[in-house]
Amino acid sequence: MAIANNQIYTTGVFSPIIDKCDGCDRIIEVESQKFCKTYSAPAAKWKIGICNFATHAKPAVLTSTIKVNPLKASKRAMGKK
Ligand code: SF4
Structure with missing residues (x-):
């Protein structure tokens, strides 16, 4: 018996x-029930954080606040060959 395309979800x-x-x-x-096209167990994907295939949520990216003096960085770069 063949299963219609979307009937596999039920x-x-x-x-x-x-x-x-x-x-x-x-x-x-x-x-009238909602399923994930990518994973069979959506709850498991959220157990250890954000689902890596979620299109509506992205993990926060941490940015560094360290300031670099451009003059010192230039001198440092010139010293290395
Ligand atoms: S958030 Fe992840 S598990 Fe939930 S529907 Fe999207 S891809 Fe599927």
């Missing part, structure tokens, strides 16, 4: 999305 292999998935472009709605 076979029990795929778990519904969780609250944190709301807004993601990978969500697919089948029979």
